[in-house]
Amino acid sequence: MKIDDIIRKCIEIPGISIKRSDFSAELLMKAKEGKGAMTFFPLFPGLTIAYIFVNSPTWAAPNFCEDSSIEKGPLLLNYCVTGRCEIILNNENFVYVKDGEISLTERFAQKQYVYPRRIYEGMEFFVDTDTLTAESAWIQKEFGIDFHKIIELFCPNGNTYISTVAPEVEEILTKLWGLLDIAPPFSIFQMKVYVLALFSLLQSLNDIPPSQACTFFTETQVEIAKRVEKIITSDLRQHHPAWELAAQFSVSETSLKNYFRGVFGQNISIYLREMRMKKAADLLTTTKLSVATIAEKVGYMNQSKFASVFKKQFDMSPLEYRRHKTLDLQKNYRIREYPNI
Structure with a gap:
């Protein structure tokens, strides 16, 4: 060919x-x-x-x-x-x-x-x-x-x-x-x-x-991994143990984890943590919700635990991240509205 x-x-x-x-x-x-x-x-x-x-x-x-x-x-x-x-x-x-x-x-x-x-x-x-x-x-x-x-x-x-x-x-x-x-x-x-x-x-x-x-992987194994991804990300407030997901699809917990890592390149826990932090960052930027409320929306009942994980992900606390993004938005607005100043 x-x-x-x-x-x-x-x-x-x-x-x-x-x-x-x-x-x-x-x-x-x-x-x-x-x-x-x-x-x-x-x-x-x-x-x-x-x-x-x-x-x-x-x-x-x-x-x-x-x-x-x-x-x-x-x-x-x-x-x-x-x-x-x-x-x-x-x-x-x-x-x-x-x-x-x-x-x-x-x-x-x-x-x-x-x-x-x-x-x-x-x-x-x-x-x-x-x-x-x-x-x-x-x-x-x-x-x-x-x-x-x-x-x-x-x-x-x-x-x-x-x-x-x-x-x-x-x-x-x-x-x-x-x-x-x-x-x-x-x-x-x-x-x-x-x-x-x-x-x-x-x-x-x-x-x-x-x-x-x-x-x-087989088509069935790939489909299981993709369905699991939809389940765990559809409501980030929920927690789904791997054994529970495995039972839902009638496979072993080890097999389920292997399918997911094979398709998405990360362990379920790491993938979900990154999705939660990404959503939290978006909420900090686009809303005025309190840090405690945002933590709860992405599955963290303990605000201190949420702040610790967030800082590890973005190298700054949630409030520092919000201030940083707010300043960026204000700077971009001034440049756009007053380009010659």
Whole structure:
């Protein structure tokens, strides 16, 4: 599957447009929920790198499932810089990739990519092995890089590989990430050098970190985690013990915690605490409610305990936070109303 075919499928999706330049093609996604950009740089026939920036809960995936004969796409290597991405692959596996992880797969996403934190930044490498063999055979001849061998090492039997990135691999990926700030064409030359170094290193790794099996979940397990999230955040005054939630879904407490951490990247207690503090901060900024009332609204009957947790989260007390936000609002108002003063 060629990269041009993938891009062509992408721009068929409502809300996605394309902007081309001499060195790149940029997909722009704009929807009611958010926006995103994916910039493709073709480096060699059959090998393309894309830089991804998303501020949205989802990004629709191109539909390759209508052609049931397509079971595998190009080799895709993803590197997550910031955020978390949820994908359901065409073999029905749910996959989660978070900060500092790489994934390699020949499978493609169904329906959409989901970003639980709304923010995602990363890189994706598209390797069309057929085109590489036909038009870029010199890469294997000159550099000894065999992409079929890389697939056998990381994705045997159609498996998907996900792991925390090895330090030596991360060093190259970090350099590649920084090249987006350098104007082409000089950056293109450097991208080519580092990409060849990256795949050469992947092929020659002596100790490949094991794939994280815990990253894979069934549709039912994902649904349980998402329903639990809705229950615990629908009324922050309520407290739901993990054992009680587990019993509600007829699973063990350990399994429930694993599902939740896998989908949302945090333990239930930490996730809920951050939601409570986020809501409290919003109430301190937008209302004149007392600190005691706000504490109660987010599930704290003990005001001192609430103040202690809040200060740990924001490095200031609730009243200090309110004063700080009030001063910011007043300053912004003066700048807006009296810009020349």
